[in-house]
Amino acid sequence: MENAVSLPVIRLNPKADPRAIRRGAPWVFADELVLDRRTRALAPGSIARLEDAERRPLGVVAVNPLSKIVARMLDPDPEAVIDRAWLAQRLARALALRERLHDAPFYRLVHAEGDGLPGLVIDRFGDVTAMQPNAAWADRLAGEIAAALQEVAGVATVVLNASGRARVLEGLAEETRLIAGTLSGPVPVPMNGVTYMADLLGGQKTGLYYDQRENHAFAARLAKGGRVLDLFTHVGGFALAALAGGATRALAVDSSAPALALAEAGARASGLAECFEARRGDVFAVLEALAGEGAAFETVVADPPAFAPNRAALEKGLRAYERVALMAAARVAPGGFLVLCSCSHAAGLDAFRTASLRGIGRAGRRAQLLRVGFAGPDHPQHPALAETGYLKALFFRLDG
Secondary structure (H helix, E strand, C coil), X not given: CCCHHHCCEEEECCCCCCHHHHCCCCEEEHXXXXXXXXXXXXXXXXXXXXXXXXXXXXXXXXXXXXXXXEEEEEECCCCCCCCHHXXXXXXXXXXXXXXXXXXXXXXXXXXXXXXXXXXXXXXXXCCEEEEEECCHHHHHCHHHHHHHHHHHHCCCEEEEEECCHXXXXXXXXXXXXXXXXXXXXXXXXXXXXEEEEECCCCCCCCCCCXXXXXXXXXXXXXXXXXXXXXXXXXXXXXXXXXXXXXXXXXXXXXXXXXXXXXXXXXXXXXXXHHHEEEEECCHHHHHHHHHHHCCCEEEEEECCCCCCCCHHHHHHHHHHHHHHHHHHHCCEEEEEEEEEEXXXXXXXXXXXXXXXXXXXXXXXXXXEEEEEECCCCCCCCCCCCHHHHCCEEEEEEEEC
C-alpha cells in the first residue's frame, strides 16, 4: 500500500469549489479535476492526495480515471496511510455501531460512504460475510479488506460478491468467489421471527436485503389476521415476516425460480410452509391473472427492483411505479393495506409518492398514508450523499 509521503497528487481545477469537499462531500467528478496526462495514467484504484487549485491539501482519495467519479474521499487527513491498520479502524467503528443496534450478528456491517468506506458494502451472516467492492480501490484491496475483516469481526468466511451495475460503471469485471473460509450452501438468517435462506454465492446482491428489516416488521403488524400478497418477494421478505406476525396466508410472487426456492425453504425452516404459497411469473402478468380470479388480500406489498436506477431512466421508472400502484391497489380488500417500495435513488421521495398516489387514484381507491419507511440504521446515510438514502416504503390504508 502507498506511503503518504510518496502518494501521487491530483488537483481541483480553478473553477471547482473546494468548500463542498471541506464540508464533507465524498465524491469528485471528472469536470472538477485537472485531468492531465499524469492523472489519466493512474491505475484504477490508486490512492492519491487531493489538493485544491492553490495546492492546499484536501485529503487522501481513491482514484479511478475510468469512472465519472474520478476521486472518492477516503480520509480528510492528507497524511493518512491507507493500510491494514486504517482499514481495521474503519471496520471496528462500523462494527461498534452494529453491535449496539443488534443482539445477533446478522446485519449490514459496512454501508459504503455512510461508513467512510466508499463503494464498499459488507453484509454479515453470523460467521460469514459477503463483500461487494463496488469501487476500484476496494476491488484492488479486497484481500487486505478481507484480512482486516477477519481480524476485527472474527468471521470465518468471506465471500467476494463482485457483480452489479455499480461495478460496470467503475470498469470492473464481475465475479463471485470465496476469499476465505468455506461455504456449503445457503445460510440461515434469523430476522423478525422467521428464518430466511440467503444464497451468498449465487443469489442477488449479497444474498439478502437487510435494508427492509424494519419495514418488514411494520408490515407484519398491519397484516395480522389477514391474507398477504407479496410481489417481487425475492426470498420471501415481507411474506414470511407477515406470517410470523399473525397473517393467515401469504402468496409470494417473483420471476426467479431460485429465489422462490429459497423462500419456500425459509417457510419450511420457520414452520410456515402450510400457509405459504409461491408463484413464479412476471409480476404484472400474475397481477392480471389475479384480477381475472377476483382475488383480494388484506395486505398487498410491492417491493420491485430499481425501476429508475439513474436520472435518464427516471420518467420511465416513475411510470412503472405508477403501474405497480394501480394494479396492486386493485387487489387490496376494502379497508386493507398497501405497501409500495422503491430502491431507486434517482426517484426521490416526493416523486415516488406522487407516482404511487396517481396509480392508487387511477384504481379508484382513496388512501391514508400511515407511515414512510426507510432503510434500517445499519444502513447509515452520508449527510452529503443522497444516494445512501435510496430506500423508500409507503404504507397506505385503502378505502373504497
